[in-house]
Each structure stands twice: as C-alpha cells, then as structure tokens.
Amino acid sequence: MRKYMTVPPRTDHSRPDLNTQKILIIDHDPRVLSTLVGFLNDEPYDVLTAENGKEGLEILRREKIAVAVAEMYMAGLDGVVLLERVAADNIQTNILIMGSFLFMAVTKEIITAGAVGVLDKPIVKDKFLAEVKNCILLNEVGYSGSRVRETSRLLPRSFQRPLNAGREKVSPEALESFLEERYRDPDLNFEDLTLYFDISLSRGHALFRKYFDKTYGEKLREVRISHAEHFLMGSSLFIHEIARQCGFRSPSLFCVTFKRIHGISPTQYRKKVRLGEI
Secondary structure (H helix, E strand, C coil): CEEECCCCCCCCCCCCCHHHCEEEEECCCHHHHHHHHHHCCCCCCEEEEECCHHHHHHHHHHCCCCEEEEECCCCCCCHHHHHHHHHHCCCCCEEEEEECHHHHHHHHHHHHHCCCEEEECCCCHHHHHHHHHHHHHHHHCCCCHHHHHHHHHHCCCCCCCCCCCCCCCCCHHHHHHHHHHHCCCCCCCHHHHHHHHCCCHHHHHHHHHHHHCCCHHHHHHHHHHHHHHHHHHHCCCCHHHHHHHCCCCCHHHHHHHHHHHHCCCHHHHHHHHHCCCC
16 A cells, blocks of 8 residues: 655635545556546645555555545456445445446446446546545535445436437436436536437427426426535535536526525525524
8 A cells, every 4th residue: 555645734624624535546557546646646635545456445444535536447356346345344435436438338337336426547637636526525415335325226227328229118217317317417408318218309308297297407406406405404515516516507506596496595595404494
C-alpha cells in the first residue's frame, strides 16, 4: 500500500472537513495509479493505493475510506467480487468502478452489487474529480453502496444496453427506475428515454399519461424535487450544490421550480424543517 499526503488541512470548518477523507485507488497498472493520484494532488484528501483487489479489500477493512475507485477487471478479485465482499463485511464506503467502454455491458451487475457509479477509461480528470466529490457529498446524507443495492432491484433488466427492440415490457416501475438512475443528468431528455426503451415519442407520452397522469417533464421534476427535499432535510449541502446534485442547470432554476411546487424557497423549506414545522 502506498499513501500519498495531499495539501495541508483547511481552516474553514463551515462544511464537513473534507481533509479527513481518505480516497483509495485500486488498479493493477502503476501508470493508472500514478495518473489518478496526480489528479488528486491539489485536492484536500489523503490518497491510498492498492495494486489488486485483495490488497484493496484489506485496506477497506482496516481504514475508514470515504471513496474507493477500483478497476473492474483485476486478477483474483474483480470489481463485482470486491463489491460483494464489501457488502458482506458491511463496509460503509462508496465505491466507483472503472473500466473500458466494453465493460459497460455489465453495468447493471456492477450497480446491483453496490457500486455508486462507473467511470469509463481513459479517465477524464474533471469527471473523475466530480465523481469523487459527489461520492463524498452523498456520504453526508448516508447514501452508500447498501442503499444502491436496495434501489437497484427496481432497475430495468439491463442498466446499460442497446435498444431492446420492444422485447421488454415498459412498466411504470421501469420508467421510474430510468428516471431515478438518471435524474442527476441535466442533459437528460425525453428522446433518451424513448431510445432506451425503443418506443415512439407518441407511445412514450401515452405511457406517462397512462401510468402517472403526468407528462415526462412533470414526472422528472417530481423525482428531482423529491431528492432535493431529501438533501434539504438531511444534509448541510449548499443550495447550489443541491441544485447540481438533482440535475438542475442552475440554482435559480432549482429555486423557481421548488417554489412553484411548495410555495416557499428551498432555504425557507429547510428552516421550517429545522423548526419542526414540516
């Protein structure tokens, strides 16, 4: 195991102290380890590395790791087996699995096993840092691999897959799962959904009316606002961070949408929650 110390701790304690967070990177390729450690050089984390899944699991058992980033295909203990061992040991660490584009075919298996997300190789720095920070923010509200395993049972048969040519029945559960797994993407649109389920636009609109008595846009807003309520009630995230986490393009759009539904701003909603009025 190698340990890399990053920048000195900050003095600002208005938010959870990210400097106490440990990040574990597991990959057999020393070049990948070096690259990802380099990405984190300017970040306020302690970074540990492991060259295989077995070593990584030992570190997870011994250390309090906030986020682990693990290669999917490792000799002896691949990403899915690692996730299963973590679950069996009740280790509360959010795990990202990385691999080449081809491994996306097994993404549902990865998510079902408890991964918080996946990263496609070659790893892009900005996306990597955003995913690591996202995992740490999710830690704050108690969102971990165990919750992922619970919700993943509602996923359609294949989380990432080519068009199903209409072979899979488009149930209300499948539509809701699609939105639940993608609501954080601000670029998500109705065409993405129709392509995924291989249905026409008119068929998609009809299904939302039939199952939810809502349009696609109304249902997506409902999902996003529901998650925003969770963050407002159970975290100290800033409003702009909640907006980003819930797929809104801007804090102002989030505030306008939230007030339209609840009649009060997100800040006022949070205050009422803390006063016990909600």
